[in-house]
Amino acid sequence: MNELRYADEVKQSSAYRSIAADIERGELSHAYFIRSEDKDAVETLFTLIAMRVYCDTACGKCAECRKVLLRSKPDVKYLAEGTENFTVAEMAEVTEDAGMTAFEGGEKLYFFLNFENLAEPPQNKFLKTLEEPFDKVHFFLSAASTATVLPTILSRVKQVVFPAFSEQSVRDALVKSGVPVENAERGARLSQGSLTRGREYATDEDFLRHISEVTDLLVGLKGSADVYRYVRDGIFAKERIGRTLSIFESVFHSVMSAHLGLAIPLEEAKERINEIASMYTVAAVGEANDVILTCRARLKSNCNATNVADYLLLKLTEVKYKCRSSLA
Numbered sequence: 001m002n003e004l005r006y007a008d009e010v011k012q013s014s015a016y017r018s019i020a021a022d023i024e025r026g027e028l029s030h031a032y033f034i035r036s037e038d039k040d041a042v043e044t045l046f047t048l049i050a051m052r053v054y055c056d057t058a059c060g061k062c063a064e065c066r067k068v069l070l071r072s073k074p075d076v077k078y079l080a081e082g083t084e085n086f087t088v089a090e091m092a093e094v095t096e097d098a099g100m101t102a103f104e105g106g107e108k109l110y111f112f113l114n115f116e117n118l119a120e121p122p123q124n125k126f127l128k129t130l131e132e133p134f135d136k137v138h139f140f141l142s143a144a145s146t147a148t149v150l151p152t153i154l155s156r157v158k159q160v161v162f163p164a165f166s167e168q169s170v171r172d173a174l175v176k177s178g179v180p181v182e183n184a185e186r187g188a189r190l191s192q193g194s195l196t197r198g199r200e201y202a203t204d205e206d207f208l209r210h211i212s213e214v215t216d217l218l219v220g221l222k223g224s225a226d227v228y229r230y231v232r233d234g235i236f237a238k239e240r241i242g243r244t245l246s247i248f249e250s251v252f253h254s255v256m257s258a259h260l261g262l263a264i265p266l267e268e269a270k271e272r273i274n275e276i277a278s279m280y281t282v283a284a285v286g287e288a289n290d291v292i293l294t295c296r297a298r299l300k301s302n303c304n305a306t307n308v309a310d311y312l313l314l315k316l317t318e319v320k321y322k323c324r325s326s327l328a
């Protein structure tokens, strides 16, 4: 890993600049919390912060920055990177580790990705560490939402907002990371300000087919009697349903744009989007988004893919009907 992807764009963000300013003033907090769904951006932010702690300009080229980039600095640790749960025993190790002298005598940094996946017991264990901070030890937590984070933890960390990137920034970031311009433009249009989402859309080979499968379904889904026809569709297979939910989100985002008279991000499917807009009112689109969020939560708690699909389709027919009749 020679180049840090998205470094320019993330360095411009207020999240990076506010933490860099704390470092500059010698006031780096004991613990930070960064709320963002944009995992790629958070990953780059964490690397940049680590570089900045040991190098005044986070230049990316000096020996210290190289060590951070190669993840060979013994005093910088990345935790809970996978999606599996972090255990109390692992958290106890972190606390013990934090209490030990730094290998290189300077700051010790711990970066928690996906903090939302931590269960309550390891979070409680971590709380003890926050209550009795060690000198020169800094924690950086990130999570897609604060919903599953203990309020007692949130009250002891400095919260940092990571704002959405502009479409242009996402486009430029993707192009610089090697994505062909045309794909980067499509990714940026659909990114809703997220580098992670932008990349997903820019690199999805199956994209056009997947979009038409979802839009065809929405046009064809007239009532609950149609649900059985679609529920066993390939797009709801265990390995595809996560991606399919993202496509549903993007389709409804475009439908909302159509209602508001804005440019339609999914311009590849413009006609279908307008057709769907005539079936789903603004209120229905709002409710559909909530339904999709619930589906994501259910998938995360290991609900069976077919049950999630069944719930999604039934609820969609319901919100469409309900919101229509309330308008009439």
Ligand SMILES: [Zn+2]
Pocket (backbone or CB within 6 Å): 051, 055, 056, 057, 058, 059, 060, 061, 062, 063, 064, 065, 066
């Ligand atoms: Zn450097």
